[in-house]
Amino acid sequence: MKLSLTAAAAASLIACVALPASAQTTLTIGTVNNSDMIRMQKLTPEFEKAHPDIKINWVTLEENILRQRVTTDIATGGGQFDIMTIGTYEVPIWAKQGWLKPLDKLGADYDEKDLIPAIHSALSNDGKLYAAPFYAEGVLTLYRKDLFEKAGLTMPEKPTWDFIAEAAEKITDKSAGVYGICLRGKPGWGENMAFLGNMAREFGANFFDANWQPQFESEGWKKAVSLYVDLMTKYGPPGAASNGFNENLQLFGQGKCGMWMDASVAASFVTDPKQSQVPDKVGFAPAPCGTDSCPNDGFNWLWAWNLAIPNSSKKVEAAQTFIAWATSKEYLDLVAKQDGWANVPPGTRTSLYKNPEYIKAAPFAEATLNAIQHADPSPTKDKPYYGLEFAAIPEFQGIGTAVGQQMAAALSGSSTVDQALKQSQAIATREMQRGGYLKR
Incomplete structure (x- = not known):
């Protein structure tokens, strides 16, 4: 009887001890x-x-x-x-x-x-x-103030892509391992297409028109992607088609990028002495404008x-x-x-x-808040969907990634810009037809 009571007591004690772990x-x-x-x-x-x-x-x-x-x-x-x-x-x-x-x-x-x-x-x-x-x-243009000063450049309050191209040429010094511009190249709807969708919109283009017809062969996309490939080929780092946000963040922090247009969240990392070799040399400006008439801080992502x-x-x-x-x-x-x-x-x-x-x-607080407040993802007469760097429809993820692969091919030189855009148009049209947005 004593053995039974002892066993019962032990079992009860084990249960009590085990209770916190099981809970x-x-x-x-x-x-x-x-x-x-x-x-x-x-x-x-x-x-x-x-x-x-x-x-x-x-x-x-x-x-x-x-x-x-x-x-x-x-x-x-x-x-x-x-x-x-x-x-x-x-x-x-x-x-x-x-x-x-x-x-x-x-x-x-x-x-x-x-x-x-x-x-x-x-x-x-x-x-x-x-x-x-x-x-x-939102999106910011991060740039090296010291390199701009050395080249005799002043970043405008509202930079254009024409100015960015001029600056990239002047501050590139490949012999010193400094590249004038770093942009996303890694394929993915949330990687290179987040940037390129934004850039194309700065030249008056969208992923789709108001009737869901893909627009990749439009003049705006041709201008944007041609400029993107030209800039990165001449003034970008090697292997750019493999670089996404994290890779460019590392390059900029190592002092290898003169300019970088990307997510405003990067600002805190490139100005942190523990994570950046150029923390006191970084300036901030809005995302570049593609045309003279566009409201620069409105072409943004949220x-x-x-x-x-x-x-x-x-x-x-x-x-x-x-x-x-x-x-x-x-x-x-x-x-x-x-x-x-x-x-x-x-x-x-x-x-x-x-x-x-x-x-x-x-020091980037005001610029970041301004970028977020001026990013309006609402539908307009030109596009029927919410979202800036994406179309908020289920099909977009697959389309964006497939198109991103075509853009990476153009950047790496395995395809021309025209070929990449033509293929992108075909891919997007086929998927929008399958989704019931367009008639076959």
Whole structure:
């Protein structure tokens, strides 16, 4: 009898000891391998310390691979992730499909109204928030002030592509390993096509006209892609067709790029002495204008990386708890404490741009906010879709990536510009016909 009682007591004790482990919730988060998300992973122990009942499992992937993985998972209800890092492209489409959980339990102190209106609108459907922005961006022209001064150049308040071409020629010094211009070349709808779609629009072109007819053989696309290939062939780094955002970020930080037109989020990294060899030599200007008449700061992109919960997740409460922490004003304070105000994730909260400590520490703050506020993704008479660097339709991801491969071929010299655009037109037309947007 004593043995039975002892065994029973031991079993009870084991159950009590094991209870915390069995009660702990593990959240699997699929994310992109950029610097801000890597920093979040390093700060995750702070969250786990405050929430010992929640454990975070990170799955970090290169941007193109992440998109493939999360798109396949959510479309099939695979349930691999409890939280996904997705962009402004996916949110409205997936919310309408019923693939995302609404973020309706972020807490009373989350201050949803503090989110920058353009970003909040891009992440909402029927008045409900379906993703929370971790950082947001427009487009900036980053340039080396020292190289401009040496060449006798002054960056205009509203640069044109004609000026950019002139400057690229004058500041290129290949013998010293300095290239006049670095632009995205890696194929992908969120890589080279994010940039080229923006550049083509600066010459009056879009992906589609108001009737969903692809426009890749239009004069605007020909001008944009011809100039892009010419600039990168003459003044860009070798192997440019393999360079995406991260590769160009590294090149600029190493002092090898004289100019770089890309996401405004890059500004904090290239001005950080811990990550850049030219932190005090960087200037900021709007994205270049393709034509004399275009409103320069209007040709922009509006993008945010966001945390969202797939409908397949069974851990919604814990997931919302993490998202509320990771996209809160308190998280910005934590990053500032750890790495300085200049390194906090930009572009999401109005209060950040009223914070004197941030304004003082971030010389790019005003330029970034201006870029975001002047990026209008709304439909116009010329295009029937939301989005600037993308068309917010399910078919765009495949079209954009296929066209991106054609653009990379033109950049690498394995195809001509005309051949690449002709093939792109054929690919896009075929896919739009299959999608029912165009008659065969």
